[in-house]
Amino acid sequence: MRVIPYVLISFLFLVFLGCRKQYEAPVPYEFANAPGAGRFTAPVRQSIEGVYGVTDGAAQFGEQVALKWSYVLDGADTTHFLSIFTGVDVCFFNLEVEPQADILALTGYWRKLVNTETGRTRLAVRVKRNGQLQRYSGGLTAGDTLVLDGVYGNRTAEPTQKLTFTYRRPLNQKPFSILAHRSGGRTSDLLSVSENSIEIIRLASRLGATGIEIDVRYTKDGVPILYHDNSLNLRLIQKNGLDGAIEKYTYQQLQTFVRLINGERIPTLEEALETILTNTTLNFVWLDTKYIGPMDKVQALQQKFRQRAILARRDLRIVIGLPTQGAVDAYNALPDKENTPILCELDTAITRSLNARIWAPRWTLGPQTEEVLAMKSENRTVFVWTLDEPKFIEQFITEGRFDGILSNYSPVVAYYHYIGQ
Amino acid sequence: MKNLFIVVLTVLLAGLSETAGAQSDSSETKRGPYTLVVSVGGGLSYYSTRLGVPSSLEQPTVSRFGIPATLRVMWHPDHRLRLGLETGLVPMYSYQGNAPASRARVRVSAIPILLVFSMPLAWLSGTERSLARRLAVSGGTGAYLIRSHLEYAGVVNSSRPSVGWMLGGSYTQPIGRKFRVATELKWFNASATEDAAFVLQLQLVWRAFSW
Numbered sequence: 001m002r003v004i005p006y007v008l009i010s011f012l013f014l015v016f017l018g019c020r021k022q023y024e025a026p027v028p029y030e031f032a033n034a035p036g037a038g039r040f041t042a043p044v045r046q047s048i049e050g051v052y053g054v055t056d057g058a059a060q061f062g063e064q065v066a067l068k069w070s071y072v073l074d075g076a077d078t079t080h081f082l083s084i085f086t087g088v089d090v091c092f093f094n095l096e097v098e099p100q101a102d103i104l105a106l107t108g109y110w111r112k113l114v115n116t117e118t119g120r121t122r123l124a125v126r127v128k129r130n131g132q133l134q135r136y137s138g139g140l141t142a143g144d145t146l147v148l149d150g151v152y153g154n155r156t157a158e159p160t161q162k163l164t165f166t167y168r169r170p171l172n173q174k175p176f177s178i179l180a181h182r183s184g185g186r187t188s189d190l191l192s193v194s195e196n197s198i199e200i201i202r203l204a205s206r207l208g209a210t211g212i213e214i215d216v217r218y219t220k221d222g223v224p225i226l227y228h229d230n231s232l233n234l235r236l237i238q239k240n241g242l243d244g245a246i247e248k249y250t251y252q253q254l255q256t257f258v259r260l261i262n263g264e265r266i267p268t269l270e271e272a273l274e275t276i277l278t279n280t281t282l283n284f285v286w287l288d289t290k291y292i293g294p295m296d297k298v299q300a301l302q303q304k305f306r307q308r309a310i311l312a313r314r315d316l317r318i319v320i321g322l323p324t325q326g327a328v329d330a331y332n333a334l335p336d337k338e339n340t341p342i343l344c345e346l347d348t349a350i351t352r353s354l355n356a357r358i359w360a361p362r363w364t365l366g367p368q369t370e371e372v373l374a375m376k377s378e379n380r381t382v383f384v385w386t387l388d389e390p391k392f393i394e395q396f397i398t399e400g401r402f403d404g405i406l407s408n409y410s411p412v413v414a415y416y417h418y419i420g421q
Numbered sequence: 422m423k424n425l426f427i428v429v430l431t432v433l434l435a436g437l438s439e440t441a442g443a444q445s446d447s448s449e450t451k452r453g454p455y456t457l458v459v460s461v462g463g464g465l466s467y468y469s470t471r472l473g474v475p476s477s478l479e480q481p482t483v484s485r486f487g488i489p490a491t492l493r494v495m496w497h498p499d500h501r502l503r504l505g506l507e508t509g510l511v512p513m514y515s516y517q518g519n520a521p522a523s524r525a526r527v528r529v530s531a532i533p534i535l536l537v538f539s540m541p542l543a544w545l546s547g548t549e550r551s552l553a554r555r556l557a558v559s560g561g562t563g564a565y566l567i568r569s570h571l572e573y574a575g576v577v578n579s580s581r582p583s584v585g586w587m588l589g590g591s592y593t594q595p596i597g598r599k600f601r602v603a604t605e606l607k608w609f610n611a612s613a614t615e616d617a618a619f620v621l622q623l624q625l626v627w628r629a630f631s632w
Contacts, residue, residue, distance in 0.1 A: 231581060234615060239473030241514070241527040243569040243614070244579025252574045256520045257475045257527070 025116040025190040028156045029109040031096055035077030038099030044138045045069050045080065048125060048146065051419050052165035054086075057152065061110075062088040065165060066418035067148075070205035073279050081206050082106055084165075085415035089114045090390070092411035093121060094206050104136055110152060113189045113409060120159050123150035128166075172420035176397070177284055177404025178413045180209035181386050182228055183272070186408050187236060187261050194236070194260035196226035198267045201275050204282060208414025211284025212276070213321070213385075213406055216269055216298055218291045223251040224269035224298055228290070236261060247291075269298065273305040277314060285318040286343060286360075286406070289327040295320065299340055306339065319343045319358060328354065345385070348375060356380070360406070363387040363396070372401045390416075456497040456631045458505075462605065462624035463490045468514040469608075470617040478518030478525060487512025487530070489620050495539060497628075503539040507561060507587070508532060511609055513616050525573035531611055531618075532568065535587055537561035559589040565611035583613035593626060601626035 037045065053064050065086045072079045084093035095108035104125035111118040127136040128145040136146065146167040153159030182195035184204035193199035196215055204212050215228040227246050229236055238259045246254070254266050267275075269287070276282050287298060302318045309316035319341040322328050328350065331342060344356035348371050351359045359375045360383040361368060372382050385406035387393055393409070396402055397416045405413045468485040491509030498504075510532055517526040539559035543551075565585045571577040591605035603624040610617040 232579075233581075234613075239471065239615065240475050241473065241516070241529040241569050242571060242577075242579065243567055243581045244577070248577050248579055249571075250574060252522065253571065253577065256477050256522075256525065256573060257571070259475065 023116055023190060025111065025118050027109055027111070027192045028118055028120050029107070031094075031108070033072075033079055033096070034099060035074065035079050036097075036099060037078075037080045038097045038101075039104050039137065040080060040097050041138060044104065044125075044136075047138070047140055048082070048148075050146070050170050051168045052146075052148065053168050055164035055166050056149075056162040057164065060088070060152070060161075061086045061091060061163075064168065064419060066171060066415055067165070068171065068208070068414065068418060071281050072202055072205075073281070081108075083206050083208060083411075083414075084110075085208055085411045085418065087390070087412075087415050087419075088112075089117070090409045090412050091117075092207065095121070095123065106148075106150075113185075113191075113411070116190060117154070119152055119154040120156065121150065121152040121163065122159055123148045123163065123165075169421070171418040174417075174420065175403075176417045177211050177381075177383060178209050178410050178417060179211045179213055179284065179286060179383065179385075179404055179406040180204045180207060180410040181213050181406055181408045183212050183214045183226060184209060185410070189408065192262065194262045194264050196228055196267070197260050197262070197264040198271060198275050199262070199264055201272060201282075202279055204410070205280055208410040209282065211282055211286065211317075211404070213286040213288050214269075214272055215288045215290045217246055218293065218297075219246070219251040219254060220248055221250045221252075222297065224291075224301065225251070225254070226267050226269065226272055230290075232258065238263070269301055273301060273318065277305055277309060277312065277316065283315045283317065284404075285316070286321050287318065288321045289323060289330070292326055293330065295327075295330040295334055299334055302341075303339055306341075317341060321345060321360070322354070322356070343383070351375070351380070352378075358383060360385055363392065363405075367396070367399065367401065369401065376401070376403075388412075453499050454631050455499065457629050458495045458497055458503075459627045459629050460493040460495070460603065460624045461491075461627075462493070462509075462603075462622035463488065464620060464622035465489075466511055466513075466609075466618045466620045468616070468618050470615060472514050472516070474516045474518070478516070478520055481516055481518035483514065483516045485514050487514075487618075489618075489622070491533070491620075491622065491624075493537060493624075495537070501540050501543060505537050505539070507535045507537045511618055511620060513567075513618055520573055522574050526571070528570040529616065530568050530570075531583075531609065531616060532566040533561075533563070533585070533587065533609060534566065535561035535563035535585075537587070555593050557591050557593065559587075559591065559605075559607075561587045565609070565614075565616070567611055567614045567616060581614070583611040583616070585609070585611040585613075591624075599628050601628070 065084050068083050070081050082095040090113035093110045095106040098105040106123045125136050126133045126147050128147050148165040151159040152163045184200035185191045187195045216224050217227050240257050321343045323345040342356045343358040343360050344351040345360050358381045363384045375382050381403045383404040384402050387405050387407050388409050390412050393412050394416045407413050466487045466489040474481045489511040493507040495503050495505030513529040515528040539557050541557045542553045565583045566580050567583050568580045587609050589605050589607035591603050593601045593603040595601050603626050605622050607620040
């Protein structure tokens with residue numbers, strides 16, 4: 001028996017089996033999530049936002065970055081986070097203030113969503129005055145330049161590599177919607193929280209989003225919940241033995257048995273809207289219609305939270321997405337369509353026939369310049385979905401025809417929008 | 422350990438194939454006999470991979486053992502590589518515990534629908550009564566229909582297909598012209614749902630039809 005070919009075949013088989021790598025990207029920093037801003041007063045925070053050149057660390061994070069504050073609200077408490085968006089490998093930083101430090105100090109982590117690279121980082125805010133780096137406590141004068149300098153590291157290792165950002169210009173202030181898919185991001189991108197969970201809604205702003213798209217389905221007993229896929233599966237939930245369409249299970253059964261990948265419960269639409277209204281500064285919610293059937297319960301929640309947003313003087317639009325003819329039929333079947341904003345993903349003719357104020361074509365249909373301009377001339381808003389390619393995100397933002405982009409990579413959309421001039 | 426087992430089986434199957442080819446007589450024009458063989462088996466299964474019990478259940482009890490039943494139909498040609506189909510019902514695991522509203526139970530089982538290749542270890546010795554002629558290795562690929570059954574605040578039965586494979590080794594003892602008994606150790610693996618079970622079976626083998 002000639003042995004060598006069989007040994008080779010076996011070796012290849014072994015290599016094949018051995019290649020099933022488990023990918024993980026745990027957050028290497030534990031946030032204190034302490035409310036308050038410490039020394040980062042409102043004028044200081046405002047002065048820090050901007051586009052910065054990367055002096056040290058450009059090989060890892062690119063030539064320039066955009067710095068933007070975000071907030072999580074909890075009753076009267078506000079927790080402040082600084083996000084840094086880079087143009088490289090869908091990389092972002094999440095930093096929190098160090099209230100105990102006697103300087104303006106920030107600490108947190110960075111992460112690249114196209115791979116599992118992550119690490120801790122610490123930065124201090126200083127001002128360059130007359131060529132000298134000085135302590136900054138607010139109050140910039142002509143000729144001053146803000147500098148954030150510090151260190152970054154890999155994984156949980158103590159940060160040692162130098163990192164310096166130098167202020168260049170303010171952020172692009174042009175109105176633009178940065179819409180995060182699946183309530184903030186995908187589970188498959190190894191975020192610290194699961195897609196379509198309450199936790200990712202609270203995280204969405206820190207990933208650059210100004211609005212979110214959430215996937216709505218019904219349980220067997222008619223409770224609107226957030227879930228993307230049409231079945232329970234190990235991509236989205238922890239192993240529990242249950243399978244099949246989520247619509248076969250009651251809300252009580254799902255609450256008892258099903259946990260999302262990172263351990264969260266499947267939230268109801270009402271819980272999600274409550275979180276958006278009371279805990280975030282998000283200003284747009286796109287309710288994606290994943291269900292087949294009556295739309296009345298979703299409409300009722302939309303109207304309830306729209307009223308609450310008005311009473312709370314919150315700038316918050318909640319719209320029902322119509323991605324299919326079935327969803328259009330469900331919308332048309334509503335007895336009262338007043339005060340029910342919709343977003344149509346179908347063609348311009350259907351959008352006009354429904355008098356939808358928002359048209360959202362898929363990005364793979366191309367720029368559709370004529371159609372986009374025509375819809376905008378009719379005072380309609382035009383979004384494009386679901387665009388994750390940085391090259392096209394940059395192109396679409398530079399061309400400036402769309403009013404917003406729905407993406408799984410909101411940090412990339414934020415980067416290209418904010419660095420715009 | 423699992424990888425080593427797979428490598429050894431691959432070497433064996435490849436060697437069998439090579440030897441079978443080397444022993445064929447190209448001047449022989451008459452082929453056969455061909456036999457259709459039906460095997461029915463039952464035994465014990467053990468769920469051998471990680472299972473998930475929700476933390477919301479209090480005092481959970483888990484069972485990894487089950488009683489599987491399988492049916493295999495094989496075509497035994499006049500060479501050593503045999504081909505057939507296998508199906509059946511293989512319990513994977515079950516658990517129960519106290520949930521907020523009542524006692525809860527979950528059962529998971531699989532229906533394999535596999536294309537199976539099998540080969541006796543006959544190249545080691547040529548005689549009909551030798552042990553090697555009665556030992557066989559088998560491997561298969563195809564789909565599993567994973568079924569879940571939930572009893573809690575109602576009953577939900579669900580199923581979904583999963584790609585998967587199996588490996589096995591068997592010993593067959595003749596007990597008559599048409600019948601054999603066999604014992605087989607099998608590994609069933611449903612990849613998409615991450616379910617896997619060892620199965621030890623006693624089988625009745627019926628050489629149903631020859632031509």
